Amino acid sequence: MPEIWTPLLQSVVSTKATPTRTLIILGTQPQMQRAYIDLILASRAQSISVIPCPEPVANDFLAAYTYVDVNDVEQEDTLVRLEIYTIPTLHEAHASFLAQKLSGVNIQLSEVLVTVLLNCNEPQSWAGAIADWVLYLKGVLSQIDADKVATGKDECIKRFQRLSSQPFLETAHVDRTFSIPEVVHDLEQGMYDHPLGVELLVAVLETERMETLEAQNGWTDEEFDFIQQFLRTILLKHGASLIYLNSDSDTLFPLLYHLLQIQSPVGLSDQPGFVALRPNIIDRDKIVVPSAWDSWRKIEMLKEGFDISGVSAGWELDLATDSDGSGGVVEVYEDIVPTVTPDLSGPISLAATSTATQNRRAAKEISHTYKNHASARQTKLETEALGVQEFLKLELEEISRADTVLSRDRDTDKQENENPMSPSTEESTIAQLREMGLSLKMVN
Known part of the structure; x- marks a missing residue:
């Protein structure tokens, strides 16, 4: 007699299950990771309620987990559960832990958002920090089944192509009562030519300090524009987004809705407190560059003279695990961006410039080691996780x-x-x- 109950019950369970999305937060101190999560909760519309997990997140040495349930107040329905993992430092044990979680059968890599947090106290370290975490992430993904990673890359690229082919305000329409046309345009130069297999977001915190950079450190539009152009160029290669956040930012939650493809309540855009997601490259402390919106043409329009092709090519050298980074652009960035003096920047984080080279070397070693392990086990059916x-x-x-x-x-x-x-x-x-x-x- 054929088995009919098991497939039937599994179908019911999958229908009733709460949708989940995975958010991985990398870098900075635990208190800033907590502040980032608080900004997510604070920037939602009034018709959306959230139930955060009361557990503390992270410390200076260990990874941590928390979650947030996002609910529709009127329908009394859970829209999605955000499962949040915080990783404070570049460490091999954390990489194995993440690989084990992302290898789960219920996790689709295209529904995973990795956020790299940057401290506004240390703008000179931003390029190096992004390189370190991208290398680290590549090491994590190399431990996962190759077919699963390839599927993640394919789904992310196809979504990027569809979104970049449509007017942004339509694709970012939060109600999502329509389907995005299956129109796929060829990617332009420098677009998503270094896919990772997951969505990537870089968030700069405490951007109120930019006033200090201008008033006391003598920064001008030249420094601010160079940094913005540099970050947008390297992130475009990964199909990533960029956001600058201060204490009253209201764009983070809408951006996460866009990146995590969350189904929103019908009529959400008419609710009090709703903020439409719009790109912003003018307000230096409130930059918003969503995935699939940017291009080389838009980056070059910000300020003439920026060597966008050179930065794009040099970034590949910085990410090459078998090179010493010579010819890369991280060192160029660190030479151009002025160092912020300690008495003006407040507390200095552990990611000091003096340790940047060591961090990058460690990240490359982890990525290279796991890449070799992955090559050795390509013929195996199961992924070996720690x-x-x-x-x-x-x-x-x-x-x-x-x-x-x-x-x-x-x-x-x-x-x-x-x-x-x-x-x-x-x-x-x-x-x-x-x-x-x-x-x-x-x-x-």
Whole structure:
């Protein structure tokens, strides 16, 4: 007798299941990752309610998970669940953890949005930070089944082509009561010629500080325009989006709707608090460049004299895992963009310029290592992902190393009298890390 109940029940479950989207947040300090999530919640329309997970997100050394349920108030229906993973540092254990999650059968890579966070305190480090995280992401994706990654690339590119072939205000129509015509135009030069397999967004936080850059550091339109043109050029190669966010930004939620292809309630655009997604390249602290909107022509129109073809070609050299980066454009960017002095930028994050070269080397090593592993297992039917216990073991080793670094830094600070962290605060931090590590060790 043929089995009829199992397929029937599976069909019912898939019909009733809440749609999910995966959001991966990379970089900066935990408090800025939390601030980014808060901006997502604050920039929604009034007819959309959100139920955030109360769990804290991230710390300086460990990855973390949280989620947000997005609900339609009037229909009392859950539109989507955003599953959010935060990754603070470039570490091999985090890469294996992400690869294991993204390898799940219920996750489509084209519905994954990776966000690289940048700190407005350190504009000179932005290009290097993006290169580091793109290399890191390529290492993660190289651990996933090659067919799945190829499907993700194909779906992302086709969507990019469809969106770039239509007027933006139509494709960004939040109600989505229509279907985008299957019109596919050839991609222009420099467009999506380095696909990753997932959607990519770069977000610059605390852009209020740009007033300080102008007033106290003497920055002019020349610096601001160069940075914008540079970022837009390299992100266009990955089909990525760019957004500048200050404390009252209201465009983040609409942009996520656009990038994650979330089905919105009918009539949402007529609701109080609704903000239409519109590109903005004029207001230096509120830049919005959605995926599939930009082009070389638009980038060159911002300011003449920018070597867009040279930057595009040099970016490929920066991402080559088998090169030393010579001929790349990250160093050129770092030479051109003035360094922000510490007394004007506020607290300096761990991603200091002095460690940029080490970070890039580590990211390339991770990407190159996993690429070799992937090539060696191409004939296998299943993807080899790091086991839970192996992952937790590496996390605990990272905690131990963090303990050593903190202790060494405390001794150094005492010797040099450079505002040492109070022992009680430091010991509390170490104790918290150990406690989290022990609790992780007990999982499964």
